[in-house]
Amino acid sequence: MSRGNYCQIIVGGRPASIQGLDEIFDVLYEQGRQPGDSSLGAALIEQARQRHNYIPKPAVDDFAQAMVSEYRKYVEQRLCGCKPKPVDYGMWRGHPREQVPWFPTVALDLCDGCGACLKFCSFGVFETTEDGKVLVAEPFKCQVGCSSCVRVCKPKAITFPPRNVLETFRSGR
Numbered sequence: 028m029s030r031g032n033y034c035q036i037i038v039g040g041r042p043a044s045i046q047g048l049d050e051i052f053d054v055l056y057e058q059g060r061q062p063g064d065s066s067l068g069a070a071l072i073e074q075a076r077q078r079h080n081y082i083p084k085p086a087v088d089d090f091a092q093a094m095v096s097e098y099r100k101y102v103e104q105r106l107c108g109c110k111p112k113p114v115d116y117g118m119w120r121g122h123p124r125e126q127v128p129w130f131p132t133v134a135l136d137l138c139d140g141c142g143a144c145l146k147f148c149s150f151g152v153f154e155t156t157e158d159g160k161v162l163v164a165e166p167f168k169c170q171v172g173c174s175s176c177v178r179v180c181k182p183k184a185i186t187f188p189p190r191n192v193l194e195t196f197r198s199g200r
């Protein structure tokens with residue numbers, strides 16, 4: 028099975044997958060687009076939609092902001108001469124990990140920044156934010172089927188998808 032060219036970005040504090048993000052950045056970089064271009068966000072959204080990404084209208088601004096931020100990092104790396112390589116998150120039952128929708132979501136309005144989840148999870152899924160809370164920085168490093176960090180979060184800020192979302196992946200087709 029070929030790996031999908033998925034990348035995850037943080038949109039409005041939550042992880043979202045974008046198909047073909049590397050290609051999108053390559054195209055705009057070759058066009059000479061700068062991170063400060065006023066029309067960059069719109070161009071990124073257009074490119075993402077051309078690659079069959081679903082971006083709901085109410086979330087366009089958040090997606091554009093997140094993609095511009097990622098594009099800035101991409102350009103910095105290109106200018107250093109080191110083109111970023113996509114992260115290999117491995118496979119789960121024959122499926123690229125990025126296609127399996129299993130990872131925590133942190134409700135930032137409930138998170139009190141206690142750090143218990145950061146200490147508990149040894150896979151580098153969580154990171155602290157500038158305002159002292161926690162976000163899911165690496166959702167695809169979460170171990171599929173694990174939901175142990177829910178137990179250490181006293182304010183109940185951490186949630187997972189229903190376990191039956193994994194059933195469609197169990198066959199390993």
Ligand code: SF4
Nearest residue numbers: 138139141142144180
């Ligand atoms: S355990 Fe819960 S409240 Fe504490 S930092 Fe993690 S998400 Fe926030």
Ligand code: SF4
Nearest residue numbers: 148169170173174176
């Ligand atoms: S479910 Fe397990 S692997 Fe995933 S973030 Fe929580 S503790 Fe880490």
